[in-house]
Amino acid sequence: MTILATEGLTKRFPRVTALDTLSVTVTPGVTGLVGANGAGKSTLIKILLGLLEPTAGTAQVLGLDVATKGAEIRRSVGYMPEHDCLPPDLSATEFVVHMAQMSGLPRTAARERAADTLRHVGLYEERYRPVGGYSTGMKQRVKLAQALVHDPRVVFLDEPTNGLDPQGRDDMLRLIRRIGAEFGISVLVTSHLLGELERVCDHLIVIDGGKLLRSSAIGEFTGVTQTVTVEVEEDSRPLAARLGELGETVSAAGRLLMVKVRGPETYDAVRDAVCDLDMSLIRLEQGRRRIEDVFRGSAAEIDETGQAGRTHETTSAAASGGVTV
Numbered sequence: 001m002t003i004l005a006t007e008g009l010t011k012r013f014p015r016v017t018a019l020d021t022l023s024v025t026v027t028p029g030v031t032g033l034v035g036a037n038g039a040g041k042s043t044l045i046k047i048l049l050g051l052l053e054p055t056a057g058t059a060q061v062l063g064l065d066v067a068t069k070g071a072e073i074r075r076s077v078g079y080m081p082e083h084d085c086l087p088p089d090l091s092a093t094e095f096v097v098h099m100a101q102m103s104g105l106p107r108t109a110a111r112e113r114a115a116d117t118l119r120h121v122g123l124y125e126e127r128y129r130p131v132g133g134y135s136t137g138m139k140q141r142v143k144l145a146q147a148l149v150h151d152p153r154v155v156f157l158d159e160p161t162n163g164l165d166p167q168g169r170d171d172m173l174r175l176i177r178r179i180g181a182e183f184g185i186s187v188l189v190t191s192h193l194l195g196e197l198e199r200v201c202d203h204l205i206v207i208d209g210g211k212l213l214r215s216s217a218i219g220e221f222t223g224v225t226q227t228v229t230v231e232v233e234e235d236s237r238p239l240a241a242r243l244g245e246l247g248e249t250v251s252a253a254g255r256l257l258m259v260k261v262r263g264p265e266t267y268d269a270v271r272d273a274v275c276d277l278d279m280s281l282i283r284l285e286q287g288r289r290r291i292e293d294v295f296r297g298s299a300a301e302i303d304e305t306g307q308a309g310r311t312h313e314t315t316s317a318a319a320s321g322g323v324t325v
């Protein structure tokens, strides 16, 4: 089943091409859309909602053409916009009930759904207070609640962790995971931070300058590496030396040793060396690549394909944890 698909999607503004012949397919689950600021993420979401007309190309959401079925798409899709858009004098309840009614729910059903949804996003106690006095994290939850209140099949979340502190980010990421896993709603979530999408998504789409860099299942980004991480209770330097004598390639990262796996004999060598030195093994773990490492590695590849140097900057900046405006 396809949640959405674009084919050659292009959006040109007078001074910039925001989307450049983008062809992607999204299947059910939680999909991350990652790219630096200005990569074209919000533009794509607005086109998918039928709020912005593409210059060229086509797109469908839930099988509906964005060019002609915008209103129908918006009935089945929830949208959490990036920027603050909440009326400060209304309470969360008043606002979310209003949004539910706008989606066609009768008043009583709207009130019930709003109460349920606010409880799901963790805003039950404070729901009668005016939104203007809320913290950023609480405002993000109200925006999320209004996107969910009409029981959509899909939600588009545009930078939901923006402006949140680490605890708020963790809470929001957990909520996003629950929306996908427990409520069975497919999620398209954007971020300029690769690391946080790695934690919640099943699939990742990476764009830069409006072009597709990569679209893959998370497992394909983070497949196992040929490195094993070894941690012992004692000073690890004698162990590194011993493994070196046994012909293993070892590098140290703090108190951890990274040992290149030649084959099963590498595991035997670690076991024997730890025993010989009478050490206590805490951890022996096969390495998994982090998405950020994949992009560090692929910067060279990208350059070879002749893409603009900007791509390199984007990926390295994203790899270091974030890209700012």
Ligand SMILES: Nc1ncnc2c1ncn2[C@@H]1O[C@H](COP(=O)(O)OP(=O)(O)OP(=O)(O)O)[C@@H](O)[C@H]1O
Residues within 6 Å of the ligand: 013, 014, 016, 017, 018, 035, 036, 037, 038, 039, 040, 041, 042, 043, 044, 082, 159
């Ligand atoms: N209405 C508009 N008119 C002119 N240019 C626009 C308009 N909307 C977006 N752009 C430009 O299109 C490019 C893509 O913008 P977009 O907002 O889609 O990026 P983004 O990846 O969502 O980044 P951000 O997270 O900073 O919003 C940017 O260069 C932006 O300045």
